[in-house]
Amino acid sequence: MTERGSGPEAARLPARLAGALASFASGVTLVTIADGRDDIGTTVSAFCPVSRDPPLILVSLIAAGYPAEVLRRLDWFAVTILAAGQRRLAGAFAASGRPGARLLLEETPHRRGAHSGALIPEAGLAALECSVSERVEAGDHLLVVGLVLDVAYVSESGQPLIRFRGRYPLPGAIA
Secondary structure (H helix, E strand, C coil): CCCCCCCCCHHHHHHHHHHHHHHCCCCCCCEECCCCCCCCEEEEECCCEECCCCCCCEEEECCCCHHHHHHHHCEEEEEEEEEEHHHHHHHHHHHHCCCCCHHHHHCCCCEEEECCCCCCCCCCCCCEEEEEEEEEEEEEEEEEEEEEEEEECCCCCEEEEEEEEEECCCCCCCC
């Protein structure tokens, strides 16, 4: 009998898990942070509401990435829930070696958050400004629980940008 967690099945688990998790369609957000020297941001599909009272959300960042490094020492950030028409923006903020958020948003209407100081792109479905409530190291990710300080805007219409099987399918294209 093979011990749990060893043998050929365990060796295949990471690839099988990645495939299984890619089957979970999720909304796409943009997390932005002003660190005093530069504005940074990253595309995040691991976002969820946590509580209405107090108003809490959670984002999951790659622990070894620069955005996680910055949010380990700073306490304010913004989350923009992206609309289907913002696929290019999501891709730009997901690219490795990307420039700072100011350059990536240069041709995109945006504003600076009154509470977080972070850049907030317009034309999303909604945008939140948050302060860090809790940080949890979880495997290769940093979970950041944010207390929502303000809802910068909520769009009255629009389709969400969805990530499914490693792509951003067009609205209604998931079958």
